[in-house]
Every structure is written in C-alpha cells, then in structure tokens.
Amino acid sequence: MKIVDARVIVTCPGRNFVTLKIITDEGVTGVGDATLNGRELAVESYLRDHVVPLLIGRDPARIEDTWQYLYQGAYWRRGPVTMSAIAAVDTALWDIKGKVAGLPVYDLLGGRSRTGVTVYGHANGETMDEILVEVARYLDLGYRAVRVQSGVPGIPRTYGVSADKMFYEPADAALPTETTWSTERYLAHVPSVFARVRDEFGPDVRLLHDVHHRLTPIEAARLGRSLEPYGLTWIEDPVPAELPEGFRIIRQHTTTPIATGEVFNTIWDAAQLIREQLIDYIRMTVVHSGGITHLRRVFDLAALHHVRSGSHGATDLSPVCMAAALHLDIAIPNFGLQEYMRHTPETDAVFPHEYHYEDGYLHPGDAPGLGVDIDEAAAARYPYAPAYLPVNRLTDGTLHPW
Template identity: 80%
Template sequence: MKIVDARVIVTCPGRNFVTLKLVTDDGLTGVGDATLNGRELAVASYLRDHVVPALIGRDASRIEDTWNYLYKGAYWRRGPVTMTAIAAVDTALWDIKGKAAGMPVYQLLGGRSREGVTVYGHANAETVEGVLAEVARYVDLGYKAVRVQAGVPGLATTYGVSGDKMFYEPADAAVPTEAVWSTERYLAHTPGVFAQVRDEFGPNLRLLHDVHHRLTPIEAGRLGKSLEPYALTWMEDPTPAELQDSLRLIRQHTTTPIAIGEIFSGIWDCQQLITEQLIDYIRATVVHAGGITHLRRIFDLAALYQVRSGSHGATDLSPVCMSAALHLDVAIPNFGLQEYMRHTAETDAVFPHGYHFADGYLHPSEEPGLGVDIDEDLAAAFPYRPAALPVNRLEDGTLHSW
C-alpha cells in the first residue's frame, strides 16, 4: 500500500483551509487538515516543498514510523508549522488505515467509550441581555454546555463577541486590525454577566468562559475566585502558558477549573501542566498537536493525572479535523468536552462529512476511515484570501496578548 500521490489543496469557502490528500497505489485516499489560522500558506509550503516529495513511495500503513520520520528526520523539531504539517499526514494515514480495514477510525483506537461526544457552543453578545438570548438559543438547539462571552462597557470590541453569532471568524483583514483592551474594565464586568446567566438558566447548564491569555496569574486567580459562585466548567487560557509554573499561582487562589492548550503543538508544551495537575482540561487538538497519533499520547498522559480532554474546535479547523477529533473523543476514557463551532454551508459543501449533531452530542461517522472528504472541484472555486488575526493593545498603546 504505497503512497503514489499527495496533493496540497488551499481553499477559502468563507475562510481559508489547507488540506492534504494522499492516494495509494490500490486507489485508497486519505485526507488531513493542515490549517494554521493566519499562517496557512506557511504550512502549505512546508508540505509541498519538504514533506510531499518524501512521502511518495512510502508504505501508507506505517503510521507510527512515518510520524517519527517527519518529526525526527526534519532535525528542526516542534513548532506550529511543523506539527500542523505532520498532523495532516498522520490524519490522512489514519483515514487510509480505516478504509483499508473497512472500519471507522474510532474502532481502530479501541472502540467506543461513550455513545456521543458532548459539545459546547459559543453564546456571545455586546450586552448581558443579548448574551441571555444567545444562551437560550443554544439551549433550544439542545446544547448541554455553552461558552459565554460578553462585550465590556467602554471597549469598542471584545474578543469572542461577533456580528455573525453562528460563524464567528476573527481573521478579518489581510493586515492585522488592532483592538483596545482594559483588564480593569473586564474584571469588573465579567462576574456580573455570569451571575445573571446562572440566575436565568439554573445550576445544570455547563458554562465556560475564554479569557484568551489576557491576564497575569494573579489577575487570573482573582477572576477565578470571583467566578466560583457560578460553578464554571472551566476558565479557558487564563494566562499565557509559556511559563507553565505560573499556573501554580492561579491554583493557589481559585478552585475554578482551568482549561489550556489550543495553541500547543506537542506533549512537551503541557507536560508540567498535566503531571503537576495545574490544569483540569487539555485543549490540544488534532491539527495543531501532531495528528491523531500524538494527540492520543497527550490524552493518555493526561488520563494518568485525572486531566480530561477539551479539544479546540473553532471554525479555523476544517470538517476534516472535526471528524478526526470526534473519532478520538469517542474512544478515549478521559474525554471532557469538545468545542463545536458550526461551519458555513459553503464549507460543509466543500468538505462532505458523515458526522452529525443530535441532542447535544456530536456523533462520528460510521463509514470506513474518518468519514470526510474534500470536493476538489468545488474547493477550486474558492481561492485563497489573505486573512490575519487581530492584534491587541492596552488603552495606553502597549501591545498585549490578543
């Protein structure tokens, strides 16, 4: 089962995606997501110029060996571009493996550990009244968990608050736009938002909030403590995690659970956070953390320390990645939650898939492999469009984490 063709497909059905499609000599195909939001062409070039030539003629069944070949063989290890490229190859090979076996990928990972994958949606609005209406909409759709983001009085824009409530995409211009941030305004306003949401929807709805790396550890501890009465499922990315030891300070000041990891590219980025139990949920994802093979290693390590999965699932991950994530989610013993932002109709058409949402759960495809593909002819009708993520400054002009 040799790889005879490898195609890197860049398309923009509303936003940019990069997809790797592998073809074997016996006619099997596999797809892998290679999208790195705002840096898509860097990964496309890495694949086309460095990875694809090395794949032709390789045995598609040797997933583990190929992973190590691409990781150790490059010499320059880790980093988001390298690991996203490796993830695309790895995911495509798992897709092929499932098709060769005649089984959905989750069966190759040990079979089901649950009947469905609990997902959360994004309720956001400028005002508290608008937030309550958005939470109600997700509850009506059947969601059992909702992320809540609200506008901050005095700030023109706030992360997570979008015009299109279902298809939020922050990469909004060819050159990064700039936003203004105030930690003081945010800390004063946010607890009151959750007080009203919890009062309106009671104790059983799971509530989440994304801080988006914007606080110092002690500020994050203060926020977490102020949110304790509202029993959040998690407070996401409360502080930049490059200094993993900083999470210990947050732990000393709050029992609000912590979720971190959507920008991690490997197990080494979260080793201390997991082994010292400084987080409760690990948010690493298939496309940015080296594919199914490597993400499974992260989740296995996390299981030893009672840390659960909470994988990133925004619209910058294509349906290929979402499908791969669901196969892993349904199989691992320490699953927690899966983020689920719905794709546009144009995206769903370019990436036909068999996973589906019902009663608050996502269900992976039962087709052999991942149960997702890319319509290459339709993809070609949506050419690449430069789109960068914003940057953030404090009110005095100091550059701050976006």
C-alpha cells in the same frame, strides 16, 4: 500498497483551509487538515516542498514510522508549522488505514467509550440582553454546555464577541485590525455576567469562559475566585501558557477549573501542566498537535493525572480535523468536552462528512476511515484570501494578548 501522490489543496469557502490528500497505488485515498490560522501558506509550502517528496513510495500502513520519520528526520522539530504538516500526513494515513480495514478510525483506537461526544457552543453579545438571547438559543438547540463571552463596557470591541453569532470568524482582514483592552474593566464586569446567566438559566447548564491569555496569574486567580459562586466548568487560557509556573499561582487561589492548550504543539508543551495537575482540561487539537498519533499520547498522559480532554474546535479547523477529533473523543476514557463552532454551508459542501449533531452531541458516523472528504472541484471555486486575526493594545498603546 504504496503512496503514489499527495496533493496540497488550499481553499477559502468563507475562510482559508489547507488540506493534504494522499493517494495510493490501489486507489485508496486519505485526507488530513493542515490549517494554521493566518499562516496557511507557510504550512502549504512545508508540505508541498519538504514533506510530499518524502511520502512517495512509502507504505501508508506504517503510521508510527512515518510520524517518527517526519518528526525526528526534520532535525528542526516542533513548532506550529512543522506539527500541522505532520498532523495532516498522520490524519490522512489513519483515514487510509480505516478504509482498508473497513472500519471507522475510532474502532482502530479501541472502539467507543461513549455513545456521543458532548459539545459546547459559543454564546456572545455586546450587552447582557444579547448574551441571554444567545444562551437561550443554544439551549433550545439542545446544547448542554455553553461558552459565554461578553462585551466590556467602555471597550468598543472585544475579541470573542461577533456580529455573526453562528458562523463566527475572527480572522477578519487582509492585515490585522487593532482593538483596545482594559483588564480593570474586564475583571469588574465578568462576574456580573455569570451571576445574571445563572439567575436566568439555573444551575444545570455547564458554563465556560475564555480569557484569551489576557491576564497575569494573580489577575487570573482573582477572576477564578470571583466566578466560584457560579460553578463554571472551566475558565480557558487565563494566562499566556509559555510559563507553566503561572498556573501554580492560579491553583493556589481558586477552585475554578482551568483549561488550556489550544496553542500547544507537542506533549512537551503540556507535560508539566498535566503532571503537576495545574490544569483540569487539555485543549490541544489534532491539526496543531501532530495528528491522531501524537494527540492520543497527550490524552493518555492526561488520563493518568485526572486531566480530561477539551479539544479546540473553532472555525479555523476544517471538517477534516473535526472528524478526526470526534474519533479520538469517542474512544478515549478521559474525554471532557469538545468545542463545536459550526462551519458555513459553503464549507460543508467542500468537505462532505458523515459526522452530525443531535441533541447536544456530535456523532462521528460509522463510515470506514474518518468519514470525511474534500470535493476538489468545489474547493477550486474558492481561492485563497489573506486574512489575519486582530491584535490587541492597552489603552496606552502597549501591545497585549487578545
């Protein structure tokens, strides 16, 4: 069997997605997600102009060799564009291998380690009353874990709080919008939010919170300590992750668990944090981390150091990536949680898939391969539309992390 064609498909059924479809001479096809939020066309070009010509004539069964060929052969390694492109190829090749074998990909990874994948949803609101309504809604849907994000009094708009509660998409404009931030107001407000949520819903629901890289290490330590009475499953991305040593400071001051990694691209981004047990959950995801092959290596390293998975699963990852994530999630021994932001009906129609939600769990399905595809005719009805994530400034105008 040989690869005879590979198509890069950009579509925007409510938000932009980049998909690679690999075709073999025996008619077996595979799909991989290559979406990089706000930089989609950079990955499209990387695939179309630099990667696809290298795939023609290759044996699709040689997944590891192809991964090394694209990674080592590029010389200019790593980075989100390169690793998203490699991920698309790798994921599509796993899809093909599963179809040829007549097995779901998770069986090729060692089989099920659990019956379902525990997911968490996003409850957010500008006011406390809105937050309580949203938490209750997710619990009514069967979720066992809920991420809670709150507006901050005195700040007109907070990243992570949206008008559309079910299909949240933060990339909202052709050029970045600007918002204002106050760390002091945030640190003063957040503990009262979780005190109220715990009082309302009791100790059993797993609660999470995303800090969005906004704090310094000692500020994050203060937040973690103030949240200890409410037993959070994790605080996510408390500080910008470029400096692993910052997490050591947080660790010295709080027992609130820490999750990070959704902006990581390789095992080397995460290695120190994992080896020194400075985090509890690693949130890297298939599309931005070089595919199933490379992310499995990250999770295996994490398993040796008591770190569990907590993969990113926002709406900027297509159903192709979600399907791939679920096959990994259900196979690895150190699974923790899977983020699950639902896609719109238009997106689901473009990407028909076998995975399904039931009573707090996602199930990957038993179809050979990944159990997901792209309807190219439907995709063609939704052309690319420029969309950027917002940027954040302090009240004095200084640019600041989200």
